[in-house]
Every structure is written in structure tokens, then in C-alpha cells.
Amino acid sequence: MKKLILTASLFTQFCVAQQSNVKYINSCATSVRMENIYVQYPYLKTEARAFNLKLSDLTKSGKISTSKNQIYEIPVVVHIISDGSNLGSPGNRTDQQVIEWINYTNEVFAGTAPGILGEADGGTVIPVKLVLAKIAPNCTPTNGVTRTNLSSNNQYLQYGVNSATGYNGVHESMITQLSRWDPTKYYNIYIVNKLATGTFLASGYASFAGTIPMFDDSFLIGNVCSTGQATMAHEFGHALGLWHTQEGSNGSACPPNADCTLDGDMVCDTDPMSDLLGSLCTTGTVNSCTGNIFNGVEQNIMAYTGCNRNRFTVGQKNRAIAQLLQYRSNLLNSPVLLTQPLQNNFNLTPTCIPTYMSGSAGDHHSGITMVKFGNINNYTETYNLSNAQFYADYSSNYCLGTAFTSIPLNAPTELSVTVGYNYHHIVKAYIDYNNNGIFEENTEMVFSQTNIPGSTTVTAIVTPPLGALLNTALRMRVIGDYDLPGMTYSACSAPVFGQVEDYAVTIGSNLSTQNDSVSSVQIYTDSDKNIVIKSPQEKINSVILYDYSGRILKKYDNINKKEFIFSTSYINQNSLIIAVENSQGDAVSKKLHID
Known part of the structure; x- marks a missing residue:
């Protein structure tokens, strides 16, 4: 497996100084960032539109609701990108400051932070909790905080980080290559000294749920990473699919609101409003977009406003949890919050191993994002330059997911595979039933499907034959790759632009533990x-x-x-x-x- 690692000394070659005018507007750049992502990956916008239409139908039918007692824990890792300033300063926060800041953000979501409205006061609880990871990618204990020193990088010291290319500052992709944990297992948060998207200077930005994992993170400047600051709650609100309450407004113009489930911020209990950034607090005045007195939207945590931001709404909660369950089940099932790492250490019969990728390297975002089979429930990242991994043997030395299952003999077990984001895919799966280290195309291929659209989940029913070796860990291989015309894929083929993953499967009889009718045969x-x-x-x-x-x-x-x-x-x-x-x-x- 290949991983691109950049040291701070090599980092400067990526940071070419270019003169650009930057507007010093201390606000959120998520809308700008998402516009750029949708231009680069238009199919993501199409998928988001389809989900919004579905959510609109559920909202209009009254079928959308959330459990009052369910709290969803999100594993996070906070990467401090230090500028070398004194420990504890905005450019170099301490671990303890980060811990207190995350705790405060959770109090904002719970409506218990000072000045934040809870359900008894007219606010709404957002039932999520950010939890610092306990297990690092190398399976060792962690406090969920990392630190990278960029004090020798002049571009970073002077301009910070920019999410767009061709501008002063270090591009965000270079930051994530320096310090990034698997985004299918951790939500990555970056604390930096300065932040911009093109010419737009910001205090923070995030990406919506459903975005390609390489963009699925939050960046914030150190000045807003402290207790008493609700900026992280605002940015993670975006990560949960919440738009700004003034979404669709152009300066003082009002956003469209013909259908509150699809226009503006797509939430019906937040009134449409214009952009109030830089204005005085408008509480008690008339909302020009409704003709009525402002009813609290000007104090919403997702608003651009001159007021103190102190509340979420029920509609925002419903939208956030719907997005969470649709797009972030990988984080909800992540094992990195366990006190002890999972153990996947099986000594399987050796077989052919892909040693190279036959296609060119690049941000293909192809391969496999999820495999479910019996107890196996493993989310992984597709192939891209930040995750140049075309083969993984998850049956050995792997602690970030369950990679082993036992299935019954001569009885069906469902196999589900989700493919990458770009292009149509082919999926094939094999189980080495006789454990001879050779995947037989005619007798051991358990699944094969072509022309699979990106981001699609396909399923198959796998029933082991009576001749399968029992009670022995067998190798299962899953392949996800571009479905190229005229290309033939086998179990031992080098991937072209996709990925190959191995798992461990044991086959047992259909017997219950009380039945020894075949154990005595x-x-x-x-x-x-x-x-x-x-x-x-x-x-x-x-x-x-x-x-x-x-x-x-x-x-x-x-x-x-x-x-x-x-x-x-x-x-x-x-x-x-x-x-x-x-x-x-x-x-x-x-x-x-x-x-």
C-alpha cells in the first residue's frame, strides 16, 4: 500500500506565491467551497438534489421524525497545524484547550452551554456528540489530537490555508496529506492560523454529508477554537447538511421561498432572511423577507447575523439527522471509540497479491467504499492521491473494522458492496472454498456484476457448496474497478483504477450447538x-x-x-x-x- 507523506521541509515546493487580492471577511466559506466542489464533481450535486427531493417528500408527508433519546456519537480527530507561536495561542492550541472546545461544542448541540437555548427555552437539541478518537489508525491509544509544525513554511505563516488553487497560502490538500486519518472512520478537524477560499477569507468551512471523503472535513482558524465560540457547531451543522439560514440571498436580497422544503436553507421553521453579516442585531425589527418581526432566525447558529447565535430549530434537527443516517453510517459504526482495538489477525492460505496498479495514478475515487457480509461491516476509502491504496488485506493486522465472519454451509448469506463515486464499476467476489490459495473462476466466484453506476450498492446471495472446507478461515476477495470496455478482470488481475480487498470467512454447518448429529459422523x-x-x-x-x-x-x-x-x-x-x-x-x- 502506498501512502504519500510530505515533510514540512519538502512542503514549500507546493506553495508557490501568487499575488491575489483577498477580501478580509471573517465568515464561513462553506457555501463557496461547496459551489467549487459541485463544479468539479457535478454528479455530487445531482445526488444531493435527489436526496433533497426525497427529504422534501418525507417532510411534506409528515413522515420525518427523530428519536428524542438517541444521541449519535461522531468520532473526531483534531489536527493542530502549528505556526510555531507560543503554546496556547490561537496558532498553536494546547491539547487541553481542544478537549474543552469540543466539550463546549457538544454543550451547544445539547442546548446546555451558557446563553444557548435548550428545548425548554425555545431552542432544539441536535442529538449528536463529537467524541475524540480513542484508537489511532496504527491501533495504538490516542487522545484524538495531532500536531504538525509548519513554522518553517513562509506561505503558511503569512497566508495560512486556501481551499482553492492559484492563490497565496498552502493548499488544503497539502495540509491533509501531512495529517489526515481515514475519513471513513474519523471526522477530521483542522485548526489553522488563517483560512481562505480563493479571495474569501473565512473563520471556518466544512463540506456537506455525501461529499467525496477527501473533502469531508472542517477547517477553522485558531481564534474561534475556544470555549464560548459556537463556530464549530456552525461548521459541523454544515457537515450534517444544514445550509445558512440566508441561503439563496444575494446581499440584501431575499432568498426564494416558494417551497420551503427545497428553497433557501430547505428548512421550513427558519424564516427566509437576507445576509445580515456586519449589521447590528435585528431582533425586534421587521424581517424584510417576511414583513413580520424577526422570530428568532436572526439568532440561529446557522445564520449570518449581528446577533448572538443561540439556537437550532426542530426542522434543522430533522434535516441534520436524516443526512447523518443517509451519509454517515460509516462514522456511526466506527470502532475507533472503543477502549480496546478490534483484532483481525488471521493467517490465511497465501494467494496472488496485486503489486501494482495498471492504470495511471490520480484522484479516481473508484473502487470500494463498503463491504457487508455476515458480521463483516467495513467502510473504506476509494482510491485517490490521498489514499493511494489499491490492495488491502483486512484479515491481517487491521483494527478499524470487522473483517471476519462465520457463515452457514448450504444456506444463504447476503453480500453487499458499495462502489466508488466516479464512472461505472464492475464488482467481483470470490471465496477460496477449498483453501488451496487459488480462486477458481467457475466454482469459487460468488458474485459478478458489471455496469454499476457510481455510489451504488449491489447485493448478492452467497450459499457455500457442500464441498466447502468447514471451520477454517478462508480468504474472501472483493474487487471493485472501472468497468472498461473489452477489459477482463480475474481474481489475480492488477486493478486498473480500482481496488482489491481481502477478508476472512469461516464456514460452519447449519447445526445448532445442541445438535451433534453430524459431529459424530x-x-x-x-x-x-x-x-x-x-x-x-x-x-x-x-x-x-x-x-x-x-x-x-x-x-x-x-x-x-x-x-x-x-x-x-x-x-x-x-x-x-x-x-x-x-x-x-x-x-x-x-x-x-x-x-
């Missing part, structure tokens, strides 16, 4: 090289002989006996797998070598 050869099968309890229903490649050599049905003997003289094989099923449908298999 005896399978052996006698002195005449006949195969003898004895079942002391249930009668034998069928016997299947496989070679080690999984090919069926012989099948006997409707035996209806407790003892079955047959000759192997007609079989030109020394090594066999014998699968036995009894009259209750329980099964057992055994490897047998005939001398």
Missing part, C-alpha cells in the same frame, strides 16, 4: 480403499465428492442409510473433499487423502 477409508461413512444418529441423505479445485466428481442422493460405503477405484484423484448431508439437512465435510 465418521469418514475414513478401509483397507480396500473404499470410503466409509457412518452416521450413528441421523440417516445419511446425500454424499458429494469434490476435488481440491471444488469440481464435483461424484454425487450420491437418497441414500437413506446410517452407513454408506463406496469404491474410489473409478476416481483418478488421491485428494478429495467429502461432503455429507443427513436427513435433517445438517452437513459436514472432510478432506481425505487416499494412498
Whole structure:
């Protein structure tokens, strides 16, 4: 696996000084950033529009609601990008300051921070809690805070970070390459000395849920990263899909509001308003967009306003949680908040391993984003320059997800795979049923589908054959790649622009722990090289002989006996797998070598 690591000394080569005029407006640049992302990746805007239409229908039908008691914990890591100033200053916050700041942000969401309205006071609780990660990507304990020193970088010292190219400052992608944890497991927050999007100087920005993971983070300047500042709650509100309450306003002009579920901020209990940044507090005055006295929208945490921001609304909560459940189940299922790391350490039979990518490197955003199979529930990042990983063996030395499952023999288990964001994909999956280290295309390929649109989840039903080796960790391989015309993909092909992932699967019989009807079955050869099968309890229903490649050599049905003997003289094989099923449908298999 390749990972691009830049040191601070090499970093300056990416920071070419270019003269640009910057407007010093200390506000949020999320809207500007999202506009730029949607221009670069228009399909993301199409997907967002589709979700908003669905959410609009649910809102209008009254079917959208949230649980009052559910609190959703979000694992976060805070990256301090130090400018070398004194520890504790805005350019170099201490770990303790960060911890207190995150705690304060959670109090804002809960409506318990000083001056913030709770449900009893006309506000609304946003039921999320930011929790600093306890497990680092290398499986060691962490306090969820990292520190990178850029005090030797003049571009950073003078201009800070810019999310757009061609401007003074360090581009945000260079910051994330220096310090970034897997965004499918952690929500990354960056504290920097200065921040801009193009010519727009900002105190912070974030990206909406559903954005490509490489953009899924928040950047804030150190001045607003302290207790008493609600800026992080504002930015994470964006990460939960909340727009500014003045969204659609152009200066003093009012935003459209023909359909409050789709216009403006798409929330119906926040009145439309114009941009009030830089104005005096307008509480008690007439809202020019409604003709009525301002009713609290001018004090909303998502507003541009001259008032103290002190509240969320029920409509904002409903939209935020809908977005969270739709797009951030990866974070809700992340194991990095556990006190002890998960263990995935299986010694699987060696097989072919992709050692290179046949296509060119780049931000392809293709491959696999999720695999679910039995207990396996693993979210991963697609291939891109910040995550140049085209092959991963998650069965070994992996602690950031569950990469092992046990499935029943001769019974169905659903396999779900979600593909990357760009282009149509092909997905293939294999299980090495006989554990010989070779994925047989005819007998061990459990799933194959082509022409899969980006971001789509596909499913298959996997039923292991009776000849599968039982109670042994077997390798499962999942492939997600561009569906290129004329391209043939096999289990051992080098990925073109996608990814290959390996997992561990154990196959057990359909038996309950109380049923020992097959555990007592005896399978052996006698002195005449006949195969003898004895079942002391249930009668034998069928016997299947496989070679080690999984090919069926012989099948006997409707035996209806407790003892079955047959000759192997007609079989030109020394090594066999014998699968036995009894009259209750329980099964057992055994490897047998005939001398």
C-alpha cells in the first residue's frame, strides 16, 4: 500500500506565491467551497438534489421524525497545524484547550452551554456528540489530537490555508496529506492560523454529508477554537447538511421561498432572511423577507447575523439527522471509540497479491467504499492521491473494522458492496472454498456484476457448496474497478483504477450447538480403499465428492442409510473433499487423502 507523506521541509515546493487580492471577511466559506466542489464533481450535486427531493417528500408527508433519546456519537480527530507561536495561542492550541472546545461544542448541540437555548427555552437539541478518537489508525491509544509544525513554511505563516488553487497560502490538500486519518472512520478537524477560499477569507468551512471523503472535513482558524465560540457547531451543522439560514440571498436580497422544503436553507421553521453579516442585531425589527418581526432566525447558529447565535430549530434537527443516517453510517459504526482495538489477525492460505496498479495514478475515487457480509461491516476509502491504496488485506493486522465472519454451509448469506463515486464499476467476489490459495473462476466466484453506476450498492446471495472446507478461515476477495470496455478482470488481475480487498470467512454447518448429529459422523477409508461413512444418529441423505479445485466428481442422493460405503477405484484423484448431508439437512465435510 502506498501512502504519500510530505515533510514540512519538502512542503514549500507546493506553495508557490501568487499575488491575489483577498477580501478580509471573517465568515464561513462553506457555501463557496461547496459551489467549487459541485463544479468539479457535478454528479455530487445531482445526488444531493435527489436526496433533497426525497427529504422534501418525507417532510411534506409528515413522515420525518427523530428519536428524542438517541444521541449519535461522531468520532473526531483534531489536527493542530502549528505556526510555531507560543503554546496556547490561537496558532498553536494546547491539547487541553481542544478537549474543552469540543466539550463546549457538544454543550451547544445539547442546548446546555451558557446563553444557548435548550428545548425548554425555545431552542432544539441536535442529538449528536463529537467524541475524540480513542484508537489511532496504527491501533495504538490516542487522545484524538495531532500536531504538525509548519513554522518553517513562509506561505503558511503569512497566508495560512486556501481551499482553492492559484492563490497565496498552502493548499488544503497539502495540509491533509501531512495529517489526515481515514475519513471513513474519523471526522477530521483542522485548526489553522488563517483560512481562505480563493479571495474569501473565512473563520471556518466544512463540506456537506455525501461529499467525496477527501473533502469531508472542517477547517477553522485558531481564534474561534475556544470555549464560548459556537463556530464549530456552525461548521459541523454544515457537515450534517444544514445550509445558512440566508441561503439563496444575494446581499440584501431575499432568498426564494416558494417551497420551503427545497428553497433557501430547505428548512421550513427558519424564516427566509437576507445576509445580515456586519449589521447590528435585528431582533425586534421587521424581517424584510417576511414583513413580520424577526422570530428568532436572526439568532440561529446557522445564520449570518449581528446577533448572538443561540439556537437550532426542530426542522434543522430533522434535516441534520436524516443526512447523518443517509451519509454517515460509516462514522456511526466506527470502532475507533472503543477502549480496546478490534483484532483481525488471521493467517490465511497465501494467494496472488496485486503489486501494482495498471492504470495511471490520480484522484479516481473508484473502487470500494463498503463491504457487508455476515458480521463483516467495513467502510473504506476509494482510491485517490490521498489514499493511494489499491490492495488491502483486512484479515491481517487491521483494527478499524470487522473483517471476519462465520457463515452457514448450504444456506444463504447476503453480500453487499458499495462502489466508488466516479464512472461505472464492475464488482467481483470470490471465496477460496477449498483453501488451496487459488480462486477458481467457475466454482469459487460468488458474485459478478458489471455496469454499476457510481455510489451504488449491489447485493448478492452467497450459499457455500457442500464441498466447502468447514471451520477454517478462508480468504474472501472483493474487487471493485472501472468497468472498461473489452477489459477482463480475474481474481489475480492488477486493478486498473480500482481496488482489491481481502477478508476472512469461516464456514460452519447449519447445526445448532445442541445438535451433534453430524459431529459424530465418521469418514475414513478401509483397507480396500473404499470410503466409509457412518452416521450413528441421523440417516445419511446425500454424499458429494469434490476435488481440491471444488469440481464435483461424484454425487450420491437418497441414500437413506446410517452407513454408506463406496469404491474410489473409478476416481483418478488421491485428494478429495467429502461432503455429507443427513436427513435433517445438517452437513459436514472432510478432506481425505487416499494412498
